[in-house]
Amino acid sequence: MTLRADLVLTLGRLHLVVALEAGPGEVVAVLGPNGAGKTTVLRALAGLVPLTAGRVELDGRVLDEPARGVRVPPEHREVGVVFQDYLLFPHLSVVDNVAFGLRARGVPRARARERALQELERVKLRDLGGAAPRSLSGGQAQRVALARALATDPALLLLDEPLSALDAEARTAIRRELREHLDAFAGPCLLVTHEPLEAMALADRLVVLEGGRVTQVGSPSEVGRRPRSRWAAELVGLNFYRGSASGTAVALRDGGALITADGATDAERGEVLLVVHPRAVTLHRERPSGTARNVWRGMVDGLEARGDRVRVTVTGEIDMVSEVTAAAVAELDLGRGGAVWIAVKATEVERYPA
């Protein structure tokens, strides 16, 4: 059970060119900002939006291939979808919602209901079978939507922002539960989200989608450590730069230069990406005299509290965010702004090929 998709399509101002693969039991998260085309990816896989080119193949069966005139309609795709607002049918009870797919396939009413109740049992909602969807909480609706999608034994499971309709409190519990259900699902699973935490917690692999293109594919820790786009870097809270390296020095595209620990050999020239963790960026009112190789002057631009830490945005030759303690803010009197010295050790600059 493997999904192989090459999606090419234009929808309004969105031009989508996306290649995806997901193996059996694998959970792939498509992570991207709003308007990147995430939902369109799901709709295209489900057959709700036509491709202009490319190909979708599931378990060796071609679902979509415009060049050969193949387009399997959604009702024959064996794809389970959990929609963003869950879209439980308001005129049907919970159990009838879950039984809908089986009934549509011609399964007799009694057997469809029995199976639906089993699915509800799995999400621990059997008691709510007779309830109306509108009486459910967000978390319950999400589980019913999942049960409904799984009741037809789909070959592929798609989830659109599965947790975004929930309040922060419900999210943590539901996320853990969802993870269990996704782990139990044997086929490939694709979920789209703009929440990095959701993606990191649920997925085995991330696909970063920006402006209709894939900017990075990798494991959650890979994307978290070495993001390949500014958007992804900001998501995980890293300072991100592009530049061209010559030796250990990297001239940044937006001006300035940083010394890195890597790159002593001549082979490591060319375009590179750099990330610096804000905690590795120190601030000083006087010019620091330590071992830091990168020292420059900047202006404090803004403060933002993050738990017991404060993120300080400093503009200058190189714009950088530094994360310091509240005590440091007081000590350096950063609240009044003004000029500061910034220091970053070369070993704290993570460098990887562009």
Next chain:
Amino acid sequence: MRVPAALVPGPRGPGRVLPATLGLLALGAAALLIVPLVGLVLRTPWSQAHQIVTSPAFVAALRLSLVCSLAALAVSTLLGVPLAWVLARRQFWGKTLLRALCVLPMVLPPVVGGVALLLAFGRRGVVGGPLFDATGFSLPFTTAGVVLAEVFVAMPFLVVTVEAALRAMDRRYEDAAATLGASRWTVFRRVTLPLVGPALGAGMALCWARALGEFGATITFAGNLPGRTQTMPLAVYLQLETDPRVAFLLSLVLLVISVTVLVALRQRYLTVG
């Protein structure tokens, strides 16, 4: 900025007179609408009511009206819902024109509709001529003619109501149903129709009320034959000459039905929102 004193509404200025004037005019409007109905109720010959409602003329008109209006409702629903669906969901050339023509009977004088029906389905009409030549059957002056006239006048009410609901509904429910394996027809039957159900009910009620009250197109196209084409509104008109008491009671029945329909639709038209 200073405002000239003359423009500041004083306690007896235009600001006071205007609401009072509007209130009086509103009262006049309400009276204009309500007084006739009060008159109808007050002048109903209640003491002879039982005798009148069991009279053959009354029973015949009532029966025919119910049969024809319900038949018209059935035809309008069967044909009008698909028309509403096509207008709401399909894109094609000339759609705007088609919609305009389909709702035209709502504003067309019914008598003009009757004339048009006669010219189309009459014994020498565009369609009616060949039909008569082929089968010897002709619609005018038949009960079927009454139904046709009522459908012509009443179906647009159902079409516009259902079309608006189809446009307003969240189509992603249909997508969800399709991904669950439902065919187009199953989606329509088990998701689309139930979701527009309230609007369909309202459209049917409006359609039925309009069919029941149909006068102009019916009398023009189907004539005024007791027991065959003489529906309640036609009987009211005729009985005013012969037996006004029957006319009054028939009118009262129509009023009660109208009130009932309005109450049934209260969610749509009586709730201020």
